[in-house]
Amino acid sequence: ASPPLARRNETCQKTSVAILGAGLTGITAAQALSNQSVSDFIILEYNGDIGGRVAHTTFGADKHGKPYVVELGANWVQGLGSEGGPENPIWTLAKKWNISNTYSNYSSIQTFNASGYADYSQLLDDFEDYYATFEQDAGYILTENLQDRSVRSGLSLAGWKPKKNMEAQAVEWWEFDWEYAYSPEQSSQEFAVVNYNTTFYQWSDANNFVVDQRGFNAFIKGEASEFLAKNDSRLRLNTIVKDITYSDSGVTIYNKDGSCVDADYAICTFSVGVLQNDVVEFDPPLPDWKKEAIDSFSMGTYTKLFLQFPPDKVFWNTSYQFLLYASPTTRGYYPVWQSLDLDGFIPDSGILFVTVVQDQSYRVESQDDEQTKEEVLAVLREMYGPENVPVPTSFMYPRWSKEPWAFGSYSNWPPGTTLEMHQNLRANLDRLYFAGEATSPEYFGFLQAAYYEGKNAGSLIASCVKGNCTGEKNYDVLHGTTKSSEYTMANGWSVSSFLTWGF
Numbered sequence: 001a002s003p004p005l006a007r008r009n010e011t012c013q014k015t016s017v018a019i020l021g022a023g024l025t026g027i028t029a030a031q032a033l034s035n036q037s038v039s040d041f042i043i044l045e046y047n048g049d050i051g052g053r054v055a056h057t058t059f060g061a062d063k064h065g066k067p068y069v070v071e072l073g074a075n076w077v078q079g080l081g082s083e084g085g086p087e088n089p090i091w092t093l094a095k096k097w098n099i100s101n102t103y104s105n106y107s108s109i110q111t112f113n114a115s116g117y118a119d120y121s122q123l124l125d126d127f128e129d130y131y132a133t134f135e136q137d138a139g140y141i142l143t144e145n146l147q148d149r150s151v152r153s154g155l156s157l158a159g160w161k162p163k164k165n166m167e168a169q170a171v172e173w174w175e176f177d178w179e180y181a182y183s184p185e186q187s188s189q190e191f192a193v194v195n196y197n198t199t200f201y202q203w204s205d206a207n208n209f210v211v212d213q214r215g216f217n218a219f220i221k222g223e224a225s226e227f228l229a230k231n232d233s234r235l236r237l238n239t240i241v242k243d244i245t246y247s248d249s250g251v252t253i254y255n256k257d258g259s260c261v262d263a264d265y266a267i268c269t270f271s272v273g274v275l276q277n278d279v280v281e282f283d284p285p286l287p288d289w290k291k292e293a294i295d296s297f298s299m300g301t302y303t304k305l306f307l308q309f310p311p312d313k314v315f316w317n318t319s320y321q322f323l324l325y326a327s328p329t330t331r332g333y334y335p336v337w338q339s340l341d342l343d344g345f346i347p348d349s350g351i352l353f354v355t356v357v358q359d360q361s362y363r364v365e366s367q368d369d370e371q372t373k374e375e376v377l378a379v380l381r382e383m384y385g386p387e388n389v390p391v392p393t394s395f396m397y398p399r400w401s402k403e404p405w406a407f408g409s410y411s412n413w414p415p416g417t418t419l420e421m422h423q424n425l426r427a428n429l430d431r432l433y434f435a436g437e438a439t440s441p442e443y444f445g446f447l448q449a450a451y452y453e454g455k456n457a458g459s460l461i462a463s464c465v466k467g468n469c470t471g472e473k474n475y476d477v478l479h480g481t482t483k484s485s486e487y488t489m490a491n492g493w494s495v496s497s498f499l500t501w502g503f
């Protein structure tokens, strides 16, 4: 390898800071730089628009033939905040940009099995009783530096054992997999509870569902408009990064279109999915501690499948927001249904959607739309009777794990993986910094993760540009557990995970 200095490429466009990706993390990082008077940056983005995984599309049509807008990615503001208490920054921004949204009422749920309506809602309360013990146990694991375990073992030890009861399995899926996009077997008890508490106990347990017909990313565009001019040359859309060459003197980024950018510092905001799929080459190759961290965290897939029925033939009870279906054979088979044909959502639209995750997502992603539509309709016929389910006028779903700019939906924390390992995902390599939804040890998976991590990376680099650089900590040797003294800002830990405020 040539010495680092020789790597600076004289023919590339020069900038102080290159921001790789224009999702929420990238835009928030650019905003933090702007706020600290660093305006010499370039944002490189794969897609033709900003927002990343906050992505929408048009679907179906109203009675005038005008298509509706539905969200393929992020859909809720999660954990809003309470009067006089702290507030989720995403909620603050949603209000600032008048994003249309409606309270998601998780008690507004009807339960079904293969024979139609069947009231097993008592199981929802049962689960929550066991969960109270489970979350307390997670607290002991964290504060006493005990061995972490899977959510499955934790729930079992707390007394929740759904076993072959498919209604209990459906309830468990609704309570867990639907949020984490992973099964209890594949998730950490300790950090799933941290993730839940830092959002829902710090702020509040309320989630609001976004139905804004401009698209949810209107709040990201709004924020960007405060520091980027219209057609600002610092935002380079439709630019695919292929190779990142980094050293202690700078970072050079080579793009698929043959262009390159030579930056003093760079922030890579690509998803764990993108990093795991080796579509971007790093030069020099990533050190073992970084590679191990990338391969140790997981990228979940969350798929919403949309159907539009003739609005005058809506056959489900539109006084419920949620319908839960327990397949008699397969856990996670088209379990959670949401009606958009409700006041506050998209009334008179005839739109219903169902969500699957992980293995069921991969399965539907590998099928064509027709085959999947038949499966979905077969479930609806079990729930409502074959004579009551008309032919849908539109059907559509995204294939998140095949998107070359995301390779999945959002990250998750596997059992037995420590905060030290996580910090290695987050830590910089010379002048190349990493930030994104996945680099937050507390809010991972949520929009608030991207917001805080973007802000943090932008601020760190603004200080670097001003000659006051502090790199981030990394661990060459991992210790297998995490001492309580390590839950600090240096490892990305910003609030106590056992603080309760909201309720």
Ligand SMILES: Cc1cc2nc3c(=O)[nH]c(=O)nc-3n(C[C@H](O)[C@H](O)[C@H](O)COP(=O)(O)OP(=O)(O)OC[C@H]3O[C@@H](n4cnc5c(N)ncnc54)[C@H](O)[C@@H]3O)c2cc1C
Residues within 6 Å of the ligand: 020, 021, 022, 023, 024, 025, 026, 044, 045, 046, 047, 050, 051, 052, 053, 054, 072, 073, 074, 075, 076, 077, 078, 239, 240, 241, 242, 269, 270, 271, 274, 280, 302, 303, 400, 404, 405, 406, 408, 409, 410, 435, 436, 437, 438, 445, 446, 447, 448, 449, 450
């Ligand atoms: C289906 C789904 C549902 C979700 N639901 C919710 C929810 O309800 N509430 C919530 O809070 N969060 C939700 N999330 C999570 C939320 O969307 C993410 O946490 C957040 O948007 C991540 O932002 P980011 O900037 O870190 O990453 P991204 O949005 O992925 O931004 C990274 C950017 O990098 C770009 N990029 C990637 N590769 C390259 C390359 N080679 N060259 C150039 N650019 C590249 C991408 O195009 C992208 O724009 C959901 C996500 C999905 C997918």
